[in-house]
Amino acid sequence: VSPHPSRAWKRIFWTMILLALGLLGLLLYGLPIVRYLEVLIPMGICPETTMSLLKDNFTGVLRPWARPEVLTCTSWGAPIIWDGIFDPHVAxxxxxxxxxxxxxxxxxxxxxxxxxxxxxxxxxxxxxxxxxxxxxxxxxxxxxxxxxxxxxxxxxxxxxxxxxxxxxxxxxxxxxxxxxxxxxxxxxxxxxxxxxxxxxxxxxxxxxxxxxxxxxxxxxxxxxxxxxxxxxxxxxxxxxxxxxxxxxxxxxxxxxxxxxxxxxxxxxxxxxxxxxxxxxxxxxxxxxxxxxxxxxxxxxxxxxxxxxxxxxxxxxxxxxxxxxxxxxxxxxxxxxxxx
Structure with missing residues (x-):
């Protein structure tokens, strides 16, 4: 099944933006400006259907919704561990x-x-x-x-x-x-x-x-x-x-x-x-x-x-x-x- 057209265009768009800003930053200011602009690149969102399934034998049930600004799961359903999505006492x-x-x-x-x-x-x-x-x-x-x-x-x-x-x-x-x-x-x-x-x-x-x-x-x-x-x-x-x-x-x-x-x-x-x-x-x-x-x-x-x-x-x-x-x-x- 081919990816949704809007998602494909979104990936192309952000790739081109990053390349353009990176080249401009390197030419005018050097590497630090590229790192500053990097925060504009979205990290992605963990699907709600996956969120409810995120748990393991070391953390119990995870709280991925506590960190909506970052990607908290992979495409194969593994958790990405950020501060705030787990209870350290339970772990x-x-x-x-x-x-x-x-x-x-x-x-x-x-x-x-x-x-x-x-x-x-x-x-x-x-x-x-x-x-x-x-x-x-x-x-x-x-x-x-x-x-x-x-x-x-x-x-x-x-x-x-x-x-x-x-x-x-x-x-x-x-x-x-x-x-x-x-x-x-x-x-x-x-x-x-x-x-x-x-x-x-x-x-x-x-x-x-x-x-x-x-x-x-x-x-x-x-x-x-x-x-x-x-x-x-x-x-x-x-x-x-x-x-x-x-x-x-x-x-x-x-x-x-x-x-x-x-x-x-x-x-x-x-x-x-x-x-x-x-x-x-x-x-x-x-x-x-x-x-x-x-x-x-x-x-x-x-x-x-x-x-x-x-x-x-x-x-x-x-x-x-x-x-x-x-x-x-x-x-x-x-x-x-x-x-």
């Missing part, structure tokens, strides 16, 4: 009833260890799954340099040694292979659900059980309003991560993803396999493991999507729809941190 109770252990993995390699790891772990203790059993897994080539952090009851820290890669891109891409092995080992035996995060960020607000699901993807803070054809998917048809121009749902950020152990084993296996296929062909996807993660979530839709409140970049500036940032990007100092 906490449901997690406690299931007697869960939640894993949180992070890679701290090279100068990233000294620059970011302590703050990441300290703020995680304050805000990540408070009241739940948590096991942190830190992957680093220098286990002795991992800072000591005071941990609350039922929370543990494990340090796993990894090899130092020659390039930062290789560190990024090797983590899928490393995570897959860990999920098949002690991490997979200890944890019920696992979140995988980048180290160059820090917690600012409660990141609780409302984020849990069989598979969880994170909307990218810089791209959540952009039309499909302008999203930075891999477009080289030779790459295992490639998506056609009409493929893709949202652009997801590899700085945060999660799910059950079984779901993450499938995700990491897919990404590691795609990265190896590209390497054998002499290719490297535009955004490395993130490109392959986006291909996976196009083929295997996530059960839950986290709004940009769960991984926000302060450089974007204030946005009316960002009520309560949970995780913030730390300042990037690539010229100092990357060899």
């Amino acid at each position: 906490r109770q449901k997690a406690e009833q299931q007697n869960l252990t939640i894993g949180l993995t992070v890679f701290a390699v090279g100068r990233y260890l000294e620059k970011y790891l302590a703050r990441f772990l300290e703020t995680a203790e304050q805000h990540f799954m408070v009241g739940q059993r948590v096991v942190y897994y830190v992957f680093t080539e220098r286990p002795d340099a991992v800072p000591g952090i005071a941990l609350g009851p039922g929370r543990r820290l494990r340090v796993e040694r990894v090899e130092r890669e020659r390039r930062w891109q290789d560190v990024s891409m090797a983590r899928m292979r490393t995570l897959h092995a860990a999920l098949g080992g002690r991490l997979g035996r200890e944890a019920s659900f696992v979140f995988c995060m980048d180290v160059d960020q820090y917690f600012r607000g409660t990141f609780g059980p409302e984020a849990l699901a069989e598979s969880v993807a994170q909307l990218h803070a810089w791209h959540y309003r952009w039309p499909l054809r302008l999203l930075p998917f891999e477009r080289d048809e030779r790459s295992a991560a490639a998506l056609a121009p009409d493929e893709g749902d949202f652009y997801y950020h590899a700085a945060v993803f999660g799910g059950s152990v079984a779901a993450l084993q499938r995700l990491t296996a897919h990404c590691a396999r795609g990265l190896e296929q590209d390497r054998a062909r002499g290719l490297e996807a535009r955004w490395h493991d993130e490109s392959h993660l986006n291909k996976f979530f196009w083929l295997h839709k996530p059960a839950k999507v986290l709004s940009p409140e769960y991984c926000w970049c302060p450089e974007i500036g204030p946005r009316a729809e960002i009520h309560r940032p949970r995780l913030l990007w730390a300042p990037k100092e690539y010229h100092l941190l990357r060899d």
Whole structure:
């Protein structure tokens, strides 16, 4: 069935408006003006028939109508979690009833260890799954340099040694292979659900059980309003991560993803396999493991999507729809941190 003509014209209209304003902004003022104009792009509306069905084992019944200014569901019926659409007390109770252990993995390699790891772990203790059993897994080539952090009851820290890669891109891409092995080992035996995060960020607000699901993807803070054809998917048809121009749902950020152990084993296996296929062909996807993660979530839709409140970049500036940032990007100092 072909899409309704008025909807098709509306998409074309907004795409053309965005292109025109973007080019004008870049020519006259630079990137910041483009970000300011981006708020004019509508995010879409969750259909009322879908609203009444939004619930899961970690949040109970959701209240998507509490946030009419943002998109609160996907086309396949998964919730997009924004502040205000769930009851945090209900989410906490449901997690406690299931007697869960939640894993949180992070890679701290090279100068990233000294620059970011302590703050990441300290703020995680304050805000990540408070009241739940948590096991942190830190992957680093220098286990002795991992800072000591005071941990609350039922929370543990494990340090796993990894090899130092020659390039930062290789560190990024090797983590899928490393995570897959860990999920098949002690991490997979200890944890019920696992979140995988980048180290160059820090917690600012409660990141609780409302984020849990069989598979969880994170909307990218810089791209959540952009039309499909302008999203930075891999477009080289030779790459295992490639998506056609009409493929893709949202652009997801590899700085945060999660799910059950079984779901993450499938995700990491897919990404590691795609990265190896590209390497054998002499290719490297535009955004490395993130490109392959986006291909996976196009083929295997996530059960839950986290709004940009769960991984926000302060450089974007204030946005009316960002009520309560949970995780913030730390300042990037690539010229100092990357060899």
